[in-house]
Amino acid sequence: MASTAEADPFRDPSLSHLNPPPTRQEEPSSTLAAGKNASFTLGTDSLIVLDEGLLDKKWNCCGIASSKNKTTRSIPFFNILWAELVDDEITIHYAESIGKEKVRAAYLNYELEKSDTTFINNWIERLLDRAYGASQRRKRIKVLVNPFGGKGSAQKLYHKHISPIFTASRCEIDVEKTQYSGHAVEIAAESLDTEAYDVIACCSGDGVAHEVFNGLAKKKDAARALAKVAVVQLPCGSGNAMSLNLNGTASPSLAALAVVKGLRTPLDMVSITQGDKRTMSFLSQSVGIVAECDLATEHLRWMGSARFTYGFLVRLIGKTIYPADIAIKFEHETKKDICAVYSAEAAKSPPTHDDRPVPSPDIGLPELKYGTINDPLPEGWLLTSHDKLGNFYAGNMAYMSSDANFFPAALPSDGCMDLVRIDGNVKRTTGIKTLLAVENHTFFDLPHVNYSKISAYRIIPKNQAQGYISIDGERVPFEPFQAEVHRGLGTVLSRTGHLYEARGPMQRS
Numbered sequence: 001m002a003s004t005a006e007a008d009p010f011r012d013p014s015l016s017h018l019n020p021p022p023t024r025q026e027e028p029s030s031t032l033a034a035g036k037n038a039s040f041t042l043g044t045d046s047l048i049v050l051d052e053g054l055l056d057k058k059w060n061c062c063g064i065a066s067s068k069n070k071t072t073r074s075i076p077f078f079n080i081l082w083a084e085l086v087d088d089e090i091t092i093h094y095a096e097s098i099g100k101e102k103v104r105a106a107y108l109n110y111e112l113e114k115s116d117t118t119f120i121n122n123w124i125e126r127l128l129d130r131a132y133g134a135s136q137r138r139k140r141i142k143v144l145v146n147p148f149g150g151k152g153s154a155q156k157l158y159h160k161h162i163s164p165i166f167t168a169s170r171c172e173i174d175v176e177k178t179q180y181s182g183h184a185v186e187i188a189a190e191s192l193d194t195e196a197y198d199v200i201a202c203c204s205g206d207g208v209a210h211e212v213f214n215g216l217a218k219k220k221d222a223a224r225a226l227a228k229v230a231v232v233q234l235p236c237g238s239g240n241a242m243s244l245n246l247n248g249t250a251s252p253s254l255a256a257l258a259v260v261k262g263l264r265t266p267l268d269m270v271s272i273t274q275g276d277k278r279t280m281s282f283l284s285q286s287v288g289i290v291a292e293c294d295l296a297t298e299h300l301r302w303m304g305s306a307r308f309t310y311g312f313l314v315r316l317i318g319k320t321i322y323p324a325d326i327a328i329k330f331e332h333e334t335k336k337d338i339c340a341v342y343s344a345e346a347a348k349s350p351p352t353h354d355d356r357p358v359p360s361p362d363i364g365l366p367e368l369k370y371g372t373i374n375d376p377l378p379e380g381w382l383l384t385s386h387d388k389l390g391n392f393y394a395g396n397m398a399y400m401s402s403d404a405n406f407f408p409a410a411l412p413s414d415g416c417m418d419l420v421r422i423d424g425n426v427k428r429t430t431g432i433k434t435l436l437a438v439e440n441h442t443f444f445d446l447p448h449v450n451y452s453k454i455s456a457y458r459i460i461p462k463n464q465a466q467g468y469i470s471i472d473g474e475r476v477p478f479e480p481f482q483a484e485v486h487r488g489l490g491t492v493l494s495r496t497g498h499l500y501e502a503r504g505p506m507q508r509s
């Protein structure tokens, strides 16, 4: 029998002690022929469709404006929703881009020559593998539509822009309208079978998502429910921060596509205790100017998003202050440290799976490490007086609205809230620069913006008879409260599995 070295004249005999190189497995072809004139090829990032028939407009598909002089087009794998072979026909469903802000469900349908169905089915599997990667296919989605969300058009938006994308992706859908304020809490707490769904999709603003998290938190098996079912938002409200952060868009159809392709992502949840009540916050808490601009300008709704800016300017010019005593459990206090934490997470490759153990059914919400607002101040916490406080804003996500990346260093599950504190007596020009800096992504760097990562705090407003406190955009009583983070207690879907869709603190341009 001839040795390997003898068999291969180009092999270095001095390396004959090493194992022979593995024989290369023949890769199955990445091209699927569809008749004589058409083919589909699995490219690097997209599906390449070649069809000579396109030249004379024989493009057999739905909703595509075919070009007369192009024989190929590419569809990004991200936009591929589903593919299947039925009898001799292959149908590929995809999200067709219509401008920058919209996609719509479309499909290609080709008759294939009777050939190797095993090859065709394998090719379809490879296409779906590239299209979905680590994202679950055919998600089971409970859809909650708030008919009064935003301008009251959530139902229309759902049927026109969202449902067709879910259906084309072969998701299992169960739709329910919320009937009254607090209904989503009841649905999530009482009637929702968490074994039957992978996702709860809120066609609403951030308010219904807040209710769903709180409903899941009321379940006996809260820890399991919050870990098993991903809560997502399809932007149909006036405040759509959750979708901006996780889907990277405020467009309902693009958000639907992002949800179909979303990766399970653990989300820090924050327990708020106020009086005798414990509520969960997933987005933000504010005391001072932000809370007041959001909650006290309802009468200016006709101004649209300008009402917030207007409210802000009025209070800046008036140098309004909101004094409070605050105690904080710091995790990272310098901007340099905070940037390092963010960069370390951003450098990681996206997770391929959610590796949290699923909690057993007898586990409810985690115990409060630091007790409640009614307990003595936890040991080591120092209550400091903030007599000139202008803005106290704690965020668990980056974007608070489409042009406000307030917390650029926020991470979904670093076990921290990002906290911004700004004095209310800064010069008026500095105040206005601060407002502009939020839009210009230079806010984080401003020296008078005190930015830290913290895991718990207590705030006691003082010297004010009344005022505004906002938890996830909802008004709560103007009373002291305490907050503490539970790392990765909740679950959402995101594009990356570990980051928000916002520019981090290091990325200036």
Ligand SMILES: Nc1ncnc2c1ncn2[C@@H]1O[C@H](COP(=O)(O)OP(=O)(O)OP(=O)(O)O)[C@@H](O)[C@H]1O
Binding pocket: 146, 147, 148, 149, 150, 151, 178, 179, 180, 181, 182, 183, 203, 204, 205, 206, 207, 208, 211, 236, 237, 238, 239, 240, 473
């Ligand atoms: N059928 C209903 N009737 C009245 N209120 C409802 C109904 N369904 C839901 N809600 C309430 O509407 C509130 C706001 O909802 P959501 O966040 O979806 O919309 P939004 O337009 O962003 O809200 P906001 O009015 O706070 O700007 C929620 O807190 C929820 O309790």
